[in-house]
Amino acid sequence: MKPINVGLLGIGTVGWGTWAVLARNREEISRRAGRDIRISVVADKETLKARKLTGGKARITADAFEVVRDPEIDIVIELVGGVTVARDLVLAAIDNGKHVVTANKALLATHGNEIFAAAQKKGVMVAFEGAVAGGIPIIKALREGFVGNRITHLYGIVNGTCNYILTRMKHEGADFASVLKDAQAQGYAEAEPSLDIDGHDALHKIGILASLAHGFWVNPRHIYVEGIRHLTALDIKFADQLGYTVKLLGIIKQIDDSRMTNNAASSKSSRKSKIENRKSSRRIQVSVYPTLVPNAHVLASVNHVFNAVFVRGDVVGDTLFYGRGAGKDATASAVLSDLADAALDLKFGTKHRLPPFVPHELDGAVAPIEEVIARYFVRLSVVDVPGTLAKIATVFGQSNIGISSVIQPEGHEGESVPLILMLHDAPNGAVTRALKKIAALAVVKGAPVMIRVENFE
Amino acid sequence: MKPINVGLLGIGTVGWGTWAVLARNREEISRRAGRDIRISVVADKETLKARKLTGGKARITADAFEVVRDPEIDIVIELVGGVTVARDLVLAAIDNGKHVVTANKALLATHGNEIFAAAQKKGVMVAFEGAVAGGIPIIKALREGFVGNRITHLYGIVNGTCNYILTRMKHEGADFASVLKDAQAQGYAEAEPSLDIDGHDALHKIGILASLAHGFWVNPRHIYVEGIRHLTALDIKFADQLGYTVKLLGIIKQIDDSRMTNNAASSKSSRKSKIENRKSSRRIQVSVYPTLVPNAHVLASVNHVFNAVFVRGDVVGDTLFYGRGAGKDATASAVLSDLADAALDLKFGTKHRLPPFVPHELDGAVAPIEEVIARYFVRLSVVDVPGTLAKIATVFGQSNIGISSVIQPEGHEGESVPLILMLHDAPNGAVTRALKKIAALAVVKGAPVMIRVENFE
Numbered sequence: 001m002k003p004i005n006v007g008l009l010g011i012g013t014v015g016w017g018t019w020a021v022l023a024r025n026r027e028e029i030s031r032r033a034g035r036d037i038r039i040s041v042v043a044d045k046e047t048l049k050a051r052k053l054t055g056g057k058a059r060i061t062a063d064a065f066e067v068v069r070d071p072e073i074d075i076v077i078e079l080v081g082g083v084t085v086a087r088d089l090v091l092a093a094i095d096n097g098k099h100v101v102t103a104n105k106a107l108l109a110t111h112g113n114e115i116f117a118a119a120q121k122k123g124v125m126v127a128f129e130g131a132v133a134g135g136i137p138i139i140k141a142l143r144e145g146f147v148g149n150r151i152t153h154l155y156g157i158v159n160g161t162c163n164y165i166l167t168r169m170k171h172e173g174a175d176f177a178s179v180l181k182d183a184q185a186q187g188y189a190e191a192e193p194s195l196d197i198d199g200h201d202a203l204h205k206i207g208i209l210a211s212l213a214h215g216f217w218v219n220p221r222h223i224y225v226e227g228i229r230h231l232t233a234l235d236i237k238f239a240d241q242l243g244y245t246v247k248l249l250g251i252i253k254q255i256d257d258s259r260m261t262n263n264a265a266s267s268k269s270s271r272k273s274k275i276e277n278r279k280s281s282r283r284i285q286v287s288v289y290p291t292l293v294p295n296a297h298v299l300a301s302v303n304h305v306f307n308a309v310f311v312r313g314d315v316v317g318d319t320l321f322y323g324r325g326a327g328k329d330a331t332a333s334a335v336l337s338d339l340a341d342a343a344l345d346l347k348f349g350t351k352h353r354l355p356p357f358v359p360h361e362l363d364g365a366v367a368p369i370e371e372v373i374a375r376y377f378v379r380l381s382v383v384d385v386p387g388t389l390a391k392i393a394t395v396f397g398q399s400n401i402g403i404s405s406v407i408q409p410e411g412h413e414g415e416s417v418p419l420i421l422m423l424h425d426a427p428n429g430a431v432t433r434a435l436k437k438i439a440a441l442a443v444v445k446g447a448p449v450m451i452r453v454e455n456f457e
Numbered sequence: 458m459k460p461i462n463v464g465l466l467g468i469g470t471v472g473w474g475t476w477a478v479l480a481r482n483r484e485e486i487s488r489r490a491g492r493d494i495r496i497s498v499v500a501d502k503e504t505l506k507a508r509k510l511t512g513g514k515a516r517i518t519a520d521a522f523e524v525v526r527d528p529e530i531d532i533v534i535e536l537v538g539g540v541t542v543a544r545d546l547v548l549a550a551i552d553n554g555k556h557v558v559t560a561n562k563a564l565l566a567t568h569g570n571e572i573f574a575a576a577q578k579k580g581v582m583v584a585f586e587g588a589v590a591g592g593i594p595i596i597k598a599l600r601e602g603f604v605g606n607r608i609t610h611l612y613g614i615v616n617g618t619c620n621y622i623l624t625r626m627k628h629e630g631a632d633f634a635s636v637l638k639d640a641q642a643q644g645y646a647e648a649e650p651s652l653d654i655d656g657h658d659a660l661h662k663i664g665i666l667a668s669l670a671h672g673f674w675v676n677p678r679h680i681y682v683e684g685i686r687h688l689t690a691l692d693i694k695f696a697d698q699l700g701y702t703v704k705l706l707g708i709i710k711q712i713d714d715s716r717m718t719n720n721a722a723s724s725k726s727s728r729k730s731k732i733e734n735r736k737s738s739r740r741i742q743v744s745v746y747p748t749l750v751p752n753a754h755v756l757a758s759v760n761h762v763f764n765a766v767f768v769r770g771d772v773v774g775d776t777l778f779y780g781r782g783a784g785k786d787a788t789a790s791a792v793l794s795d796l797a798d799a800a801l802d803l804k805f806g807t808k809h810r811l812p813p814f815v816p817h818e819l820d821g822a823v824a825p826i827e828e829v830i831a832r833y834f835v836r837l838s839v840v841d842v843p844g845t846l847a848k849i850a851t852v853f854g855q856s857n858i859g860i861s862s863v864i865q866p867e868g869h870e871g872e873s874v875p876l877i878l879m880l881h882d883a884p885n886g887a888v889t890r891a892l893k894k895i896a897a898l899a900v901v902k903g904a905p906v907m908i909r910v911e912n913f914e
Binding site (some may be wrong): 021022025028029031032033129134135136137140141143144145146147148149150215298301313314315316317318319320321322323324329330332333334335336337339340341 | 478479482485486488489490586591592593594597598600601602603604605606607672755758770771772773774775776777778779780781786787789790791792793794796797798
């Protein structure tokens with residue numbers, strides 16, 4: 001039987017990992033895929049480097065567009081990155097009837113709707129296991145393993161750089177800036193780190209997981225995101241005193257609209273009426289923000305660059321998937337898994353993968369953050385004078401927000417001291433408005449810090 | 458399009474769970490499987506109960522053999538249990554060209570070779586996600602997600618009853634017998650508990666995982682097994698003092714034969730010459746026994762009835778899969794996942810699943826336990842007289858076994874006291890022989906306790 005010919009677009013870190021692993025474990029992979037798989041063309045601007053890496057075992061070209069049009073190529077692996085040329089390449093490959101394997105989360109999060117619609121029309125598959133949580137087969141678990149489940153909750157630690165920084169901040173009591181600098185020196189963070197530390201990379205991944213888990217297209221513009229740049233050693237220390245660890249979590253939750261409070265119901269969201277016209281069962285929370293996780297919860301133990309995705313299904317209950325979220329080999333492992341799936345489809349002449357969600361479905365069912373209910377850790381810097389706590393508590397009380405606990409370390413009267421409050425379930429909008437009023441009090445110095453709390457109930 | 462007709466054999470706990478979940482989430486499951494799926498016949502000896510549970514929505518029969526021959530049935534779900542009638546039913550279903558879904562680990566462990574050979578010949582699939590670790594999609598992860606990997610290490614907590622008992626023994630300082638009794642009263646252990654507590658259930662599951670991970674049939678007779686019946690509160694307490702938690706682990710490891718010691722090489726295993734004729738790279742350890750796991754390792758935190766499988770792939774690195782290992786709903790979730798996969802195959806007229814391993818391959822590549830190298834926790838009851846430790850240490854020294862640490866709690870001279878030794882890497886055979894000599898010493902009272910230690914290096 002004729003081997004399956006693969007065109008590899010981009011032989012950077014992951015591309016080189018994919019090439020090397022396929023070369024090393026080729027016999028085993030081909031046996032399991034049922035047919036010999038070979039990368040016959042590699043497209044890369046750096047043709048000399050590509051030629052050196054592949055040692056003459058593949059044709060090299062600088063023109064990726066030539067590969068996606070090549071009639072000899074059955075499957076295209078897109079590892080070019082970015083959302084412009086990569087989009088054109090993927091759409092052209094689909095248009096030419098080729099299966100596509102990609103690890104490009106930004107591309108799928110941004111243009112997934114268009115790409116999956118095109119793939120469905122052409123009857124080809126676009127596989128993307130490597131786009132989320134590296135080698136952890138979470139895409140396969142959600143699409144196939146949990147096919148009998150409604151995914152009621154999903155919590156993901158999906159950015160290794162942030163998790164590495166937060167782990168070191170906790171273990172060393174260090175501040176964000178110094179750990180970031182060291183992480184950059186050691187190669188755990190980019191020189192321009194904002195894609196990671198401001199949560200955008202996690203947002204892309206969580207958008208993909210949300211679309212998969214709920215079967216409709218989640219526009220990344222509707223995902224609320226906060227990064228970890230503003231977190232201080234003080235916040236992490238007080239969180240620990242309260243029994244919590246701070247993690248950057250992607251959160252996808254079915255919203256139980258019966259829990260909506262008056263506060264939320266009266267919030268003046270511009271998308272409110274649009275949303276009210278939908279079935280409440282389709283409303284979901286999709287967001288990325290630093291979160292206090294109870295120390296005893298398994299996600300609190302996921303450290304350094306490791307990723308983990310905690311999934312609660314209505315049938316299967318609680319599950320966890322853990323592993324390396326990025327890097328040459330972990331992502332190559334996922335790319336090869338996709339490659340084997342695509343090869344199986346080709347072998348049997350079927351194109352059986354359904355799109356991961358219904359393309360072009362309206363995406364209004366993501367609830368705006370203001371209406372999402374959470375718990376909160378609040379750190380204020382206050383002047384230690386009689387009546388301070390009363391003034392603050394009054395604002396929360398008037399906003400119908402309950403305080404569950406308070407830490408006020410002993411200070412000197414008249415000086416500025418930290419005041420930590422844990423708040424009961426309340427809509428984000430109400431808490432934001434209350435904190436604005438509190439920030440305006442004369443006894444409160446500087447901006448309040450607010451970090452959400454998740455108890456996994 | 459005509460719906461897919463499923464015949465359900467056995468509507469006990471898991472069968473009823475499968476029926477109920479399919480009824481509840483049918484629209485979603487059918488959407489993802491691409492075709493309507495309905496259980497049209499249910500076979501159960503208790504026809505009245507079956508009729509009541511299904512509410513007239515399926516045909517009921519007492520004769521399961523009639524179902525596996527029914528030309529209207531596309532897929533058979535075998536939830537009868539046992540290895541006799543279940544074997545006949547599964548082989549008959551295959552012979553009639555039907556896909557089979559089963560959660561019967563004993564059947565697959567015992568007759569897997571015959572069943573998968575028959576399925577391959579007929580071009581049908583036998584899916585078994587529910588057979589190992591309940592709803593955790595570990596079969597799919599190993600077969601498809603890690604297709605690009607060699608699985609160098611796999612450690613599984615795959616028996617919920619044992620894990621529940623060990624968790625309570627540790628947390629409560631309680632003895633085995635009292636916790637077992639309570640577990641039986643609460644329904645976490647069977648009235649006849651030996652299948653679980655003697656490790657046979659775990660053995661079945663580990664045999665299936667080993668066959669999958671290494672691509673050849675692992676005969677359950679060649680899997681070494683020890684249960685948890687002999688563990689005492691004292692062992693668990695001393696293990697904890699040393700920084701370890703005792704878990705019943707299934708262990709599958711590629712053996713690095715360069716690490717074989719003279720002891721092992723000279724062991725008089727009856728299968729030795731057979732094994733020496735094979736490529737050393739195919740030798741694996743497959744065993745189930747109580748193991749000391751470092752408290753900081755993620756497997757030490759897997760508590761109560763939860764299962765977890767830790768997989769190390771040569772490409773992906775370390776991964777963990779965690780969830781409920783048994784029960785109506787978790788297993789139903791897995792059965793439905795298999796059902797959707799089988800339905801997809803039927804929809805496209807392909808029978809594309811390869812057998813999970815090469816049937817009829819010789820299975821001599823499982824190394825006998827005597828040759829497996831491990832570390833050890835040893836607890837002796839000794840008479841506290843001068844020279845006791847020297848006598849014991851001499852035996853280990855003569856056997857070329859290193860001692861890495863010793864705990865000897867303060868006692869009264871002449872009385873019987875516990876003595877705990879941690880041993881360095883050594884072959885099981887050498888340690889067993891040394892302990893026999895030590896047991897014969899006059900200063901040693903009662904039988905030595907030996908528990909293996911795993912450091913996940």
